Amino acid sequence: MHILLKNVKIIAPSSPFHGQRKDISIHNGIIQQVADNLEDDRATVISGDNLHVSAGWMDIFAHFCDPGQEHKEDLNSGVKAAATGGFTTVMIMPNTQPALHTKPQIEYVLSKTRHAAVTVLPIGAATKNLEGTGLAEMYEMQQTGAVAFSDGLKPVQSPGLLLKALQYVKAFNGTLIQLPDDQSISSHGLMHEGIYSTRLGMPGKPALAEELIVQRDLELARYADSHIHFTGISTRKSVEMIANAKADGVKVTCSVTPYHLSLTDSQLVNYDTNLKVNPPLRDADDVKALQDAVLHGTIDCIATHHLPQDWDAKQVEFEYARNGMIGLESCFGVLRQYLPDVPLDHLITMLTDKPRTIFGQPLPAIQKSAVANLTVFEPETEWEFTAAHIASRSKNSAYIGSKLKGKVYATVNGPVFHINN
Template structure:
């Protein structure tokens, strides 16, 4: 397979080619030449007026539902969704059936997703069967290929168990991912607790449910000197606590979802179940705080929280609808549309170098002789997001019909090439 990228602007801050307009010739997954003018009659040509190329993007929290819930998503459709959205690497959560809590489950994900348009990195469960009772064999999963550890969308509730988990992973310099939510406080909440939950007559989920877990786990991370990553943070106080912890030297990182950066609880005025997520959409002040945290570097990277739900899981009363929305295909366009003040170089850093550094992954090189791991995109393209742009088996996106900015054209992941039609 020969691919020729014509007149693309290179975004690779660590490369001497950064900021230059070049042609890039890729043969059988290897970058063969980077020059001002290249031609190859055998190559598939990608060209455009404002094309940029960077290292392939990485997502740190997505659900591919495989094994056990393949009617919502499977590894193949999830990989296609990732490549459509510009991602060449995706970390998948362990909330499958059975859970990714043993060596064979990790091997299943790795073997089924080899040599694909997106590299799939399994997150191993912290507890057996995600039950929050006893620790899973994390060391064995780490040796097999688990990139980090989390109970995914079932956050750890026990402080004692969290303490043991943080101590356990320190032996191999692992990272624990926590979605902060005290479920004893938020068990019956359907949306953010505030003026809109009162007006809509729905049980509220207070910001306190998130902030208590952030505070607790920061204390445990300080005590153990171990690595913790909070994903899906959604409140101003969470941001402030994490910023203070970083300044103190605690080994903490965090990620935020595109929907928490762009939508508020006011959007739930018509009880749209596509907007039912966890953590819930917060206030306009919280959204502003999250945006500022991204701009100032408190937020390390983005997490799509790609959570497919079939039609039946969303087309019900709000109370009974399942949490989550798909997000891989729309993430870049949403961030560019709703956070236009974020410098493009900083955005690309948060999609490429930052997540790989946090989770110990090799940084792709954009140079001759390197294995091609690239995303090709136009950061200024304005387009309307439709169901047709969703490659996932599920279509539960609140952005359908929205005007977005920044469009992905293609990805290259070694010998596998994906182009968006």
């Protein structure tokens, strides 16, 4: 297949073409030329006002529900959702049925997505069957293709077991991912503990449940001299502790979701179950702290926490609704809409170079003879996000009907080309 990107502004700080407008010619997944005024009669031409191109975007924490819950999402629909959102690489959680906790489960994911529009990288379970009682065969999974290790939506609660896991992955420079949540404190909470939980009469999840795990795991990572990544951080104190630990030389990185950067607990007044997430939406002060941490670089990258739920899981009383929100298709538009002070170059680096550096993935190059791994987008268009923009099997998004900014036009991942309608 021949593809010609016309007059696109290249956003790639490591590229000699950074900030320049060029044409990019791609033949069968390989960049042939980056130059001015290229022509190709055989090519599919992508052109438009103010188009930009960057290395393909990477998400580090999404749930594709396959195997076991394919009615919510499967690997094929998850790939479509990711490509629609501009992602060419996605790391997927191990919270499937059965869990991604052995070599055959990792092989299943890799074999089903080998020729997909999106490179799917499985996160192997840290403990056997996500039960938190004994370590999974992490080395065997790593050799098969697991890119990191985590119990995903069921964070490791035992400090002793987490320490063993940190020591184990150190042997092959692996990374453990923790979603910080002390479940002995937060198990009955439905939303952030604060003024609005009191007003709405709902049991709250205190920020302490997150912050205790962050503090504990930072000390464990310091002791083991091993790398830990916190995803879904949501409070000011979590940001401060991570910033201090980085300054002290602890091997820690962190990511934040688009919804924790844009929504607050005050928006739960209508009991919208699409806003029921874990960690919960926090107050305005926490959101401001997260936005500042993105701007100043304390937060390393973005994680969508794409978590599909079927209609029955959300169309119930708030108490019984399942946690989670889809986020791949709306990610870029939310970030551009709610982070107006963050320079575009910085935001793109958080979607491209930073996650790949953290998890040891090669950085795509925008140059002649390189394999094309690209996202084409327009950063300024304002538009309304609707259910028609969702490629996921599930529609549990709180952004439906919202004004977003910045649209994705296409992705190129080697020989596979995806264009949005």
